[in-house]
Amino acid sequence: MSICSAPSIAAVSLSRMPGRSARHMALLAGVSLAALLLSGPQVLALELGGGTAPAPSAAALAAAQSGSQEAARAARENSNALKRATLSIQTMQASQGAARDAARAALQAMPQVVPNGLRPGGLQIGTGVVGSNGSVNRELWKGADLPTEFTDGDRIKVAVKQNEQKAILTWDTFNVGGQTDLTFQQQAGNWVALNRVLGTDAKPSQILGSINANGQVLVINQNGIVFGGTSQVNVGALIASTAKIDTQKFLDSGIYSSGSGRNWVPSFTDAAALLGKTPGGGVVKVEAGARITTRAPASVTAGGGFVLLMGGAVDNAGAITTPNGQTQLAAGDDFVLRRGYGTDANLASTTRGNEIAPLFKAGSSAGLVRNAGMIFSPQGDITLAGRTVEQNGILVASTSVNTRGTIHLLNSATDKAGSVTLGAGSVTTIIPELESKETALNSQRDALIKASAGANAQRSQSARALSTTCRCLPTGSTSRASRSSAAAMWSSRAGPPAR
Template sequence: MFIQKKSHLKAHLVFSFLFFSKTVFALPVLDNVTSGDVALSQQSLQKLEVTQKSQKAILNWESFNIHEHESVHFKQPENGITLNRINPRQGVSEIFGKLSSTGRIILINPAGIYFGPTSRVDVGSLIASTANITDKNFLNGKYHFAQEKKFHGDIINKGTLIAKNHGLIALAADSVRNDGLIEANLGEIVLASGKKFTINFAENDLVSFVIDAPLSADASSDVAINNTGVLRADGGEVLLTAQSASRMLDQAINMEGIIQAQSVSQKNGVIILSGDENSKITVSGSLDVSGKNPNTKGGSITVTGNNLYLTSTAQLDASGDQGGGIIRVGGNYRGQGPLLNANFNTTSQGAKISADAISQGNGGEVIFWGDTATGFHGSITARGGALGGDGGFVETSGNYLSIASAKVNTSAAFGKYGTWFLDPTDVSISTSATSNESFASGTYTPSTDTANINTSELETNLGSGNVSVITTSGGSGAGNITVTDSIAWSASSTLTLTAGNNLTINASSISDSSGGLILTATSGTIGLNGATLTVGSGGFTANDPVQLGTDVTITAGTGAITFNDTINSSSATARNLTLSTSGTQTFQGIIGATNALASLTTGTGTAAINSWTITTNGSTGMVFNGPVVADMTSPTPAVFDAGTGPINFTSTLNSGSAQRGITLTTSGTQTFGGAVGGTLALDTLDTGTGSVVINGGSMTIGAGVTGQTYNGPVTLGADTTFTTTNKAVTFNSTLNSSTSTARAFTASLGSGALTFTGNVGATNALAALTLNNTGTTTITGTLTGASLTTNASGTTVIDGGAVTTTGAQTYNDAVTLGAGTTFTTTDSALTFASTLNSSSATARAFTASLGSGALTFTGNVGATNALGALSITNTGTTTVTGTVLASSLTKSGTGATAINGGSISTSGSQSYAGAVSLGANTTLTLSGSGSTSLSLANNISGGYNLTLTGSAGNNTFTLGGTLTLGNVAVNGYSSGTNTFSLDTSGTQAWTISSANTGSLSSISSVSGAFTFS
């Protein structure tokens, strides 16, 4: 039967009433159709079919009820939608039978709609509400709904409501209750309470459900949304949302039942329980967005409102086969982000929260936040996958925080542990019970401004994941963290303590064999008043100023130890800081500037020094047991001030990313156990006045400011090379081998100067000294070594009086003598490959004692500034290639003298004990005015002319041995007396001048022509 008009329908129903039972009246009664092409057909007394040919239709019903054995079916075109507006004067619509449709149905009854226990709804989509919508908005696709002032009906479901895949079931009223089953797989389920709301679609898919106005104060229900049944939308979304104008509701949302939106394939489930700033939400049932089928991940759960309470039976599950999902209760991370923050957030002991990765992948993210207070006493797991993946992230935070009995597990079987993050106002960590709260009717109320975390509970949770405690100032709390009692755990998890103000560790120890410890005091200081901190590969980090209230030892195994700010003793009582690790130790701030440390001892790992000053004042000083890297951001040299204590670099010392300098200030011993600048040269190196021990083999400085300066006595424990880039190396005190084992000394300085202010090798001789620099080398004290070689075109200034070597001495650069100097070798050569002069007009004596070693003057001697007395003793050959100017010359020993340079001039006498050979015509001159002598007592050879010229005073000329020469000229001065003693053999011409004022005597075996003038 097709009914087109209201009057026909009424007539038919009246007729039916006269002949059939009362049950017939349960079927809906149509008033009119205001839009669309619709026909009604009652196929039997218990079945009504509504056929809609238009895409949209609006039906106004006089009544709309369906008895237990009755059914109503809407036959609609694809994507068709029917607005069914029910006259509220009929009262609550009661549906006990079957309601079905091929498309979407909207049921509007301001008086309310009741789906009984026997009801079953099978639709494409269903919106059931007490809020009305205008015909115009409906027809234009604007789904704006508003409650009528005089009606405040409820929507209650105790039956079964099922939407097709991708469909929607939305129940919206002042109060909505579900005690039955609602299912919309791959689609959406909405239970909503508000005065006005808007539904937005994209084609047939729900985009958003927005409450535009909260419930008014005259709403009748104490609970806006109540679910004790089952809401199932696998692969879809479930939204429970309620807003009220004031705190008039006992509860905005009460969730005792089951909400399931498990992930399907790549579509993750979503559950949202959304209240407003006036709402209280209680969860005692199950929220399930798990993805436990292969290749699925966990979905997301969001619970927001003013006062949130999860009871002991609450279960939230966002675990997934390939990764955990997201659970946010009370807000985003640290209360930041778009979500509404809860004021109070309480979870009872027994509640279970899961965001695990099951097979593989990372654990999920779980956030519990309360602006005023958070009391979390349940359990949370966000574990990495069994086959691989890292642990997840968990936050339980509030200005006031209680975590008594809380259990958090972010472990990972084959990955990194995740983190448990706590963010109260003030917190203490002690053996006291975890609380400071009262709890009633689902509300957590802190009794003080300081939360306490029980150490045993903290240790238990660290056994299954990282834990972070962060405080911020709020209420009367300053944001302090105080660790009163010791903490110990054994897992590879990290404890992070971040105080908004001060962080104080009074516990005697914090200990973990494989995890880590991170300390931060954002606006205060980190007080280390406990003696021992032990961590593992996770390392130790202090991000803010550290104050030592006692001697502190930090042990990190292979982990890093990092200080990102200053370190000081907490008072004038200096404290010892001892680090033990093979990992990197980083110092970013000044150490001991306010209150010095007693000592600083590092582990065997690299110490990265980014600090400009390190100050200690104890007897232990500074001990760097591993490599040191100077990595300051500024080129200003770092100052290591140990007072009277030692400074010990047991391993290498280098610059970091750029060349940087080091200044040591101490009267104690400074030890360099490894190479300095071998990887990246230092910019400068200055030592203190204490002794310096160099055992590392090389000391390298780049193009710095001052090069290397050693202000205390230096000893070499290894053969050592000193290198600079055109910068000086200065030894302001002595230089020795550290033991009787002689150590080689090599300097390669470019154009840099080399200065030995004190004696070199006087206590323990050096081995070979090799000096390579074009700058000036100054030897102020005595020098003793195995050998000495200068190899560049610089100048060597010898002011110390004695250079003694067992081996050869070779001066390839110019030499000047600032003092009378004795050169001694043990039967080894002494060579001057360049010039030799006094350093000023004051003539300096030159003494050579060489045993059988040869002496060679390649360049001029005394040409610029004459030498004083030259005294040469050796049995080896003395070779003179250039001119010689000196006060006198005495050649002792049997060694020959080879004169290849043309002239030797002395103001005093000259004496040659050994044979003399001439490599060129040669003049020997006595240039003084006093009595002088010139003696050549042995053979003279070479075939060249020899001229002997006397002084202006009395002269004695003595020649002996065999002469194999050209002409011999002996020139005296007429003003003095000239004595000639000739006892020679050989044939050469003689010219003797000024003989009339002297005598000629002791002539034997002299042949050749004589000429006298």
């Protein structure tokens, strides 16, 4: 793996809420700089007994002066970095607004590209869902009523009412027109709607209107998925994927992979089956101006939602916000998805939220992940994972007294062809929430200590097993078991073992 960088990486202190002004964000940045300016070395003039100290030597004075100058230089550099980061964020916010306005104007000026509502070429339920006698095929449309629609002013409202915790919905086309508002009526945040696009129209799904849900929405289309500049998504969690998931596996165990150690079965497969074969095939794309947001949790003890974009290639130029949650952009052929830190299945992880590991088939051209937009995950995690990772935009996470923020740019340590690039003018930063009124809770502290102790115990056990293996080897030999053990302990920092 190679890393090429010409970025602006700064510890800029921004307000947690997106609506705060840029001026206020800059003022908060100054608070953290004040502490740095006061941290330079000082020459003590008094002895402990209160008398006058001997005059310092010339060498001591020179050292003190040099230290003060170094501290001042570091402060200037940090101040400049903060200014650059703040300017970059302001520029990106203005750019997103302009792109959205331009997309709206283009949508109004052009003939209707995507039909609105429940129309052929728009939101069109799958062939065979409704029989000739009006009966519903529950293998193709399970856990929900058939969609309904009504007109409200210039908007067309489409609703899908779920009546089971997991719904499987089959569509010929899943295109949301610019004047369409699609709502999944779900009773709780853990309700899931899996939307499979299986029609013969070999085109990407186009999301130009809005999608709303209290729970999770999955959109699976191997032909590709495009979130246009006028799209707005506000859900509990979103998965947009060109990789397919087995229906029975989804019903039995959800979205997560099964396995242990280095033996994990991908839960999402064949993301790049149509990559380069059809226009947009295998690609998940978020255009400039698009907004994807997950709902904020009700309390500090509850986790937020997640946005997971999976494809043969993933390209984000829009704005994604996941408060107290996670944003993941991952490109590959198959994907291992597992729960992260603090779960019994994965004590060694350092990632809150989910961990994802892209896997690649021999000769695959999959793996490009590009961010040119803005991703904001207050008290959350941002992960970009693939073979070629390009960070040219804005990545901002934040840390509070309750929850730390994390950013992962991942390429497998065993992938010699892989690269992670931080582009010129990009901003990748984790910021402190200086304005937060939250206080640490004993229950959170106790849970973290318990989870940390479990992770330490597991690492110690693995280290003892590895040490025992090495002692049993004859002189000059190489431990195949050691290599397997090291490869098995892939984490969010290193990626998975080579497939």
